[in-house]
Amino acid sequence: xxxxxxxxxxxxxxxxxxxxxxxxxxxxxxxxxxxxxxxxxxxxxxxxxxxxxxxxxxxxxxxxxxxxxxxxxxxxxxxxxxxxxxxxxxxxxxxxxxxxxxxxxxxxxxxxxxxxxxxxxxxxxxxxxxxxxxxxxxxxxxxxxxxxxxxxxxxxxxxxxxxxxxxxxxxxxxxxxxxxxxxxxxxxxxxxx
Ligand code: GRF
Numbered sequence: 001x002x003x004x005x006x007x008x009x010x011x012x013x014x015x016x017x018x019x020x021x022x023x024x025x026x027x028x029x030x031x032x033x034x035x036x037x038x039x040x041x042x043x044x045x046x047x048x049x050x051x052x053x054x055x056x057x058x059x060x061x062x063x064x065x066x067x068x069x070x071x072x073x074x075x076x077x078x079x080x081x082x083x084x085x086x087x088x089x090x091x092x093x094x095x096x097x098x099x100x101x102x103x104x105x106x107x108x109x110x111x112x113x114x115x116x117x118x119x120x121x122x123x124x125x126x127x128x129x130x131x132x133x134x135x136x137x138x139x140x141x142x143x144x145x146x147x148x149x150x151x152x153x154x155x156x157x158x159x160x161x162x163x164x165x166x167x168x169x170x171x172x173x174x175x176x177x178x179x180x181x182x183x184x185x186x187x188x189x190x191x192x193x
Contacts, residue, residue, distance in 0.1 A: 009086040010039040014093035019050015021091035028183040044095045109144040121149035126167035139178045141185035155185040
């Protein structure tokens with residue numbers, strides 16, 4: 001039976017690019033007995049490929065312009081409040097949110113990062129992992145605080161780095177794991193919200 005969404009938590013997903021995690025979370029949200037729905041897609045990039053899921057799944061979208069970030073975040077906060085957003089999921093969102101914004105949604109912003117945090121924060125994680133001949137890598141879902149990729153860890157998945165791995169093949173295998181990890185982490189967070 002389809003739920004009318006009345007008692008489901010509203011989630012906003014922030015993206016900048018492809019949006020495979022977004023698409024995956026949308027699919028999960030439509031499964032029976034899920035306690036959330038994706039109510040808003042936010043992107044700093046008007047050309048983000050993932051924005052197509054707004055039309056495809058009839059989900060509201062908001063494009064934000066980082067050049068006017070102070071005004072934009074003010075409006076964004078209003079929008080998130082209007083849509084009664086309970087949790088913000090960053091999924092390939094390539095901008096840093098302001099301290100003020102993070103404070104406003106303390107404990108209500110989570111992110112997925114393609115490494116075993118606290119190792120390999122920031123960009124180019126897969127190349128660094130391979131260069132350093134790490135045996136394992138993986139992905140992490142964590143709470144967002146004002147330090148980059150440093151908030152409390154919610155869940156992690158570890159995989160073996162193969163001898164033949166390039167940054168591209170490793171990224172691909174980790175992304176597959178992300179698609180299992182993010183819905184699990186989201187469920188875990190929502191139970192405690
Ligand atoms: C993922 O690897 C995520 O961990 C990182 O950016 C990538 C986004 O991929 N933060 P997609 O846009 O969800 O396909």
